[in-house]
Amino acid sequence: MTHHHGSRVWGFARYFALAAAAGLLLLPLATFAQTSSSASGSSTDRWLHVRVISSDNRGETVRVNVPLDLAEKVLPAINKNRLHSGKVTITGADCDGLDIKAILEAVRTSKDGEFVTVQSDENDVRVAKQAGYLLIHVTDKSGKHHIARHMHHSDKSDDSPDKNDKAEKSQTASTHESKVEVKIPMKVVDALFSAGKDELDLVAALRALSASGEGDLVTVKDDENTVRVWLDSKNVSE
Amino acid sequence: MILLAKVALGFGTTLAVAGAYTFREGVIRVDVDEFHQGGAHVHMWVPAAVVPMALHLVPTHHLHHASLEAREAMPVVRAMFHELRNYPNTVFVEVTDGDQHVRVATESGKLAIDVTEPGENVHLRVPITTVEDVFAQLERAGLRSAIRDGKEEDWNWRN
Numbered sequence: 001m002t003h004h005h006g007s008r009v010w011g012f013a014r015y016f017a018l019a020a021a022a023g024l025l026l027l028p029l030a031t032f033a034q035t036s037s038s039a040s041g042s043s044t045d046r047w048l049h050v051r052v053i054s055s056d057n058r059g060e061t062v063r064v065n066v067p068l069d070l071a072e073k074v075l076p077a078i079n080k081n082r083l084h085s086g087k088v089t090i091t092g093a094d095c096d097g098l099d100i101k102a103i104l105e106a107v108r109t110s111k112d113g114e115f116v117t118v119q120s121d122e123n124d125v126r127v128a129k130q131a132g133y134l135l136i137h138v139t140d141k142s143g144k145h146h147i148a149r150h151m152h153h154s155d156k157s158d159d160s161p162d163k164n165d166k167a168e169k170s171q172t173a174s175t176h177e178s179k180v181e182v183k184i185p186m187k188v189v190d191a192l193f194s195a196g197k198d199e200l201d202l203v204a205a206l207r208a209l210s211a212s213g214e215g216d217l218v219t220v221k222d223d224e225n226t227v228r229v230w231l232d233s234k235n236v237s238e
Numbered sequence: 239m240i241l242l243a244k245v246a247l248g249f250g251t252t253l254a255v256a257g258a259y260t261f262r263e264g265v266i267r268v269d270v271d272e273f274h275q276g277g278a279h280v281h282m283w284v285p286a287a288v289v290p291m292a293l294h295l296v297p298t299h300h301l302h303h304a305s306l307e308a309r310e311a312m313p314v315v316r317a318m319f320h321e322l323r324n325y326p327n328t329v330f331v332e333v334t335d336g337d338q339h340v341r342v343a344t345e346s347g348k349l350a351i352d353v354t355e356p357g358e359n360v361h362l363r364v365p366i367t368t369v370e371d372v373f374a375q376l377e378r379a380g381l382r383s384a385i386r387d388g389k390e391e392d393w394n395w396r397n
Contacts, residue, residue, distance in 0.1 A: 058335055058336040059334065059335075059336065060333075060334065060335040060336070061332075061333070061334045061335075062331075062332070062333050063329075063331070063332040063333075064330065064331050064332075065328065065329060065330055065331075066330065067321075067324075067325060067328075069321070069324070070318070070321040070322070070324075070325070073317050073320075073321045074314060074317045074318045074321065076317075077313040077314045077316070077317040077318075078313075078314055079313070080310075235325070235328050236329065
């Protein structure tokens with residue numbers, strides 16, 4: 001009887017050992033399945049994308065995709081130089097003596113419209129507030145100007161100017177200007193300057209950015225590079 | 239004969255358990271190929287679970303030194319890898335310059351770094367949890383040394 005009972009226990013132990021071994025063997029697969037099933041972030045996540053495309057013949061391209069949630073969590077952990085707890089300390093020298101907070105307060109409380117419009121041979125600058133966005137457009141024409149002057153000199157020195165050559169030079173000159181377009185939600189600007197007098201609150205700005213809609217934030221175009229910084233809910237850049 | 243079968247079963251079960259435990263954390267994969275005469279070709283597959291275990295065998299003073307070196311980056315690394323777990327399949331950085339290509343991404347919960355250029359290819363896959371484990375051990379080693387030396391107050395990684 002005792003022997004019979006003992007063999008039953010032994011048999012049970014063997015089955016248990018086999019089941020445990022099988023379970024442990026399948027554990028990695030279960031873990032893998034769990035990992036695979038969890039999506040990369042939630043669908044409501046906001047992603048900051050940076051894309052730089054160089055127009056040189058090497059075709060240099062840089063693509064950076066950063067989830068704003070990740071940036072929000074990591075930034076406060078960086079304490080180096082002026083960056084601490086997700087805030088950057090700025091000094092009066094950085095602002096060139098301007099009271100940025102006062103200017104922003106004036107912009108924030110004012111109605112939509114154009115605040116700065118400068119048109120010159122070197123630059124066109126436009127700063128405006130429109131539908132809750134701060135818009136800054138800068139066209140740097142100094143490169144174009146330089147080329148135009150260069151052409152003027154070379155034309156003078158050339159005794160028999162070729163019309164086709166002139167046309168080609170003119171086409172080249174027209175591309176030598178750079179355009180910068182910035183479109184930032186006012187809420188983000190407010191959050192950025194919400195920390196204190198001499199600080200920029202990057203984490204607060206990121207939170208405000210998360211809450212804002214999708215779209216382009218910065219685009220830079222010149223004859224060498226095209227830079228685009230934008231926000232959307234996709235985890236891959238276009 | 240039955241005894242032999244039992245021994246085989248025991249051995250097999252132990253092997254299965256050990257194998258399951260070893261590969262539970264995934265595999266660290268390092269592939270380096272240098273395409274020139276005498277260039278190195280390194281292809282390594284290491285069970286990720288082995289790394290934290292191996293760290294226990296590293297002399298304390300070496301660990302302490304490493305933890306001091308990594309001390310400044312520790313909070314950032316901790317926060318970043320903790321968050322990276324939420325993005326198991328994502329390309330974070332991709333740079334293409336002619337024949338050169340650099341990619342930093344996560345693939346199935348692993349940190350993936352690929353560098354491809356005409357003369358050399360490097361591919362690295364490390365489970366994110368392994369990196370976290372390694373840094374946690376370094377952190378503990380540093381804290382232990384600080385307590386031993388009475389400098390616990392200086393060890394403010396958590397802050």
